[in-house]
Each structure stands twice: as structure tokens, then as C-alpha cells.
Amino acid sequence: MTWQETYQLWQDQKDMIPYIKSELNQMESDPDALKEAFSEPMTFGTAGMRGLMGPGIGRMNVYTIRQATEGVARFMDTLSADEKKRGVAISFDSRYHSEEFAHEAAMVLGAHGIQSFVFDDLRPTPELSFAVRHLNTYAGIMITASHNPKQYNGFKIYGPDGGQMPPVESDKITEYVQSATDLFAIQTVAEPQLREDGIMHIIGEDVDLPYLQNVESVTINHELLAEVAPTMKLVYTPLHGTGKVIGERALRGAGFKDFTMVPEQAIADPEFPTVPFPNPEFPEAFDLAIQMGKQEGADLLVATDPDADRLGAAVRLPNGDYQLMSGNQIASVLLNYILTARQEAHDLPANGRVVKSIVSTDLATKIAASFGIETVDVLTGFKFIAEQIKNYEETGDHTFLFGFEESYGYLIKPFVRDKDAIQSTVLLAEVAAYYAKRGMTLYDGIQELYQKYGYYDEKTISQDFPGLDGKVKMSALMTSFRDHKPTAFNGVKVVSTEDFETQVKTNDVTGETSNIELPQSNVLKFWLEDGSWICIRPSGTEPKIKFYVGTHAADAQTAAAQLEGYEQALKDYVEQEEN
């Protein structure tokens, strides 16, 4: 079907939901938007299905939510009766239509006789992952577009282990989703009926409490907490999202009493009115927290994204200014603290493993190695970290110690199988307390690690490519990197290249090749003669290409200069290829 035919089909629908109908009418004057919305269906990317909201098969709306859930339901219809009976846990964030989409999903599942357990109000993504495990449901659905701009929404899908489904599973679901071709014929059962029949259940405090108990279990040094936590000054911002209730309770539970929430940002608001993007990766996310921190004299500022799986932090410097920490830095201090504590307690398993993505800092690998612990690199997407944990559990070969991604995602304990900004906030506050006791800040802590292991510096640069046209351009740029493969960056030779699409690693000096044992993905990683690396991949959650650079040196200035040189070389290359 051409996009025009699909569009016509939508226009011809007699009983379309009125607000979607009027949005459709408004789109008429914008042929580009129409083409984009009606050309290609939504697909599963790094973190489920995510896209702009609006009418069309390529947009997030009630009909595409019904279609995605119908896919899940058809898949569950193929399970054994016992498995199917376990049902699906559902949560949602503070975005426009999130609650509505969550309830639509329950109504579609209900039409298949599948039980749903829906949160009574917004809850974080990690709590949904926890709920799947705690309630022993067979799947989970989280309605969120995480930190994306307000026009977006998404559908994260979880398997029985509580992890986001890896490609093999999500491809299976996709087949079922695609089999539901008539979006307007998908059956739903009204909510009152579902509740009366005991098919739809509302959950809330009954999951909050055990989740918070588990969160408390990530704290390590209770003596230290009793001494330092009550007087440590913190500022917390949930950036208008789901962290507000749970985050506060988690911090209090760990003994942190002296903290303030940024009041404007403690209001769940789909407009995200106080930030350009509700993403702790962007320094602007900290503007209000910094103002408040200065008023309160706070030691530590923490920010979680709208679905509370990402965590950013800033620490007070002696001059009263605040220093933002990167995801890699936060992960490094957390990891070092965990390994040190476990070693001191003679509780560091020899088969322990740290799991991180291929675009995250090698400092972690170095820290872990100094404790005799191996680090495993996986593709971008926390689902791949969850997949490792599941494997370790099934085989008993390894013990999960810590997982993280540079994009502000960390997991300490596997009672959640996705990145968890709530448990990470609590442990990071404890680590801050530990340094405070030594007269240091978290920032001093990372400097100490650099002194010991070398200065690691990383940067992620994104270039936006919106629209259908953007997809073509991104693909052309990736092709350029393959066809006109750079041989050096800033005069430093490329010594090996990993192409995760062909799953081949090439030694560029000898020409030897070897296989990459990771799933296929459109990612390129160039390794340079000095141990630095440059990685390029289209984002799976936003219309952009991400360029990652990682380097290290014996001192901070050299590392920063190297990073700058590689960034410039990369920009020059892209500019040249684009012209």
C-alpha cells in the first residue's frame, strides 16, 4: 500500500476517536508530516517502540498502541495456559497520553483474556521491571519516551525476567504485531467490565513497599550512613517525571533527611516546562537544581529523567559552584565503591562480572581488572545487560556485580533488570557520604581514580537527522564511513575496525579479520594506535547519529587535548563526506 492509500484508509474511518480525527484533519496542510506518518510502521529500536505522537501508522497513538499490544497478546496466546495466566504488568510516565495508552494496552490484553496489573498512577521504569519479577507476570509494558522531548511517547516491552526483550524475543513480537494489519479492527474490552471480571488489577503501594525495601538493600555501610546521611545536604529533581514520590521515599529510607526537591520540577507535567529536554545528560537539566543548591548549600545535586531510569549528578566545589559529572564518572565511582566494599567484606566472588556497553568508559574495565574482575562489553541498550544477568543466573557461571552505560544508566542489584536511577541515587548518595567523611567530594573521588588508573576522558556528540529524509542521510553517512574508511584521526592511525553490521573485526595493520560475537547492529568502532576509540551509530531512540570518543592519557590536559583533536577530526570527516 502506498502512503497515500494508508492515509486515505485513516481518513475513511467513520468511528475514529474524535481527538485523533481532528489531529488528522490538522495534518492535511503538511504533506511532509503526512508522508512521514503514513509511510512506515513503528518498529522496535534500542528501547522498544518510540516515536512522535500523532495520527498515522508511524506515530505513537491509541491505534498503534493497540496494534503493539495486540502483537504481545497474540504472542501470549501461543504460550502454555500457565504462562499466559501470569498476565502483564503495566506502568506509565507523566507524558501526554501515557495513562490513556497504558489503559488501552490493558483493554487489548483483556480482549484476549490476559490479566493486567496496572499502576494506579505514574511509576518509574525500574519499578515496572521490578513489578514483573515481584508479581511473576509473563511480560511488562512501560509507556514512556524516557528523556525524549515532549512530543514523543513510547512502549517498552519486558519479558518474564523483568528485562527489556532482546532482539530475538522482540522480533517474535514484531511478527505478531505486523500480523495485526487492521488497526481499526483490534478488539478491546471496556475497563469496568475487565475489573468486574477480575482481569484488570490496579496496583500501587503493594508494589512500592517491596520495591523500596529492595532499594534499601543496595546501601552498604550502615554505620557510615547513620553518621553522615542525616546532615548531608542534597537537592533532588525528578524533572517533572515519575521519580518524585519514589525517589524521595528511597532517599529517606536510606537515612538522607536533609534534602530538598526542586518544587517546580516535582510537579509531573507533560510540558516539561522548565527544561528544554528532560534529560540529565544535558547541563540545562541542572539549572534549577543548581540555583536551589546554592541557596541551600547542598553538597550533591541529583536529577532523574521522566521515567527515572537515568541519573545525573553535580557536586559542590570549594568555590560554591557545581561540577556536573558524566555518566561514565558516576558509574566509575559507584563501581569502585561496590568492589572495594565487597573486597573488604571478603564477599567479592571470583566469578563476578561487570557489564557495560561498547561505548562506555574503559576506566571501569581497568578498575574491575584491578580487583581481578572481568568486564563484558555488550551493544548499546540495557536489554543486553539484562540478558547477561539472565545468562549468569541460568548457567550459574558468573555473578553480576554492576552494569552501566555512558548514557547515565546504572544497575547495582538485579531485583530490577533495567537501569535504575532510584537504587543508583541511593548508592551514589552513600558514596558521596563516604567521600564527605574523608573531606572529599564525589568529584575528588573520580580524580583519585584518574590518578590511580590514568585519565580517561569521553564524549558523546549527536547530530540530528529528523524526518524520512534524515533516515536516508544517516544511512548515507554510515555508508561513507564504510566506503571511505578513515585511516587516521588527527594524525593517529586507525589500527583496527569493528563493524558490528558485518560482525567482523579487521586488524588494519595486518589485514587479519575475526568474528565479533555480538548481535548484528549498525555500529562502527575504530580503535587508534594510542588506545583511543571512536564509535559511530544511529540512535535507536531518536532521529540522530551518535559519535562517541574515548581516550586516556597520563594527565588530564593531555587526555582533554586528545579528545578535542579527535572530535575535530571527526567533525571534519563528516563535513567533508556530507559535501
Ligand SMILES: O=P([O-])(O)O[C@H]1O[C@H](COP(=O)(O)O)[C@@H](O)[C@H](O)[C@H]1O
Ligand atoms: O532512553 P532510555 O532512558 O530508555 O534509554 C534507552 O536508550 C538509550 C540510548 O539509546 P540510543 O543511543 O539508541 O538512543 C540506551 O542507552 C538505553 O539502553 C535504552 O534503554
Ligand SMILES: [Mg+2]
Ligand atoms: Mg529513561
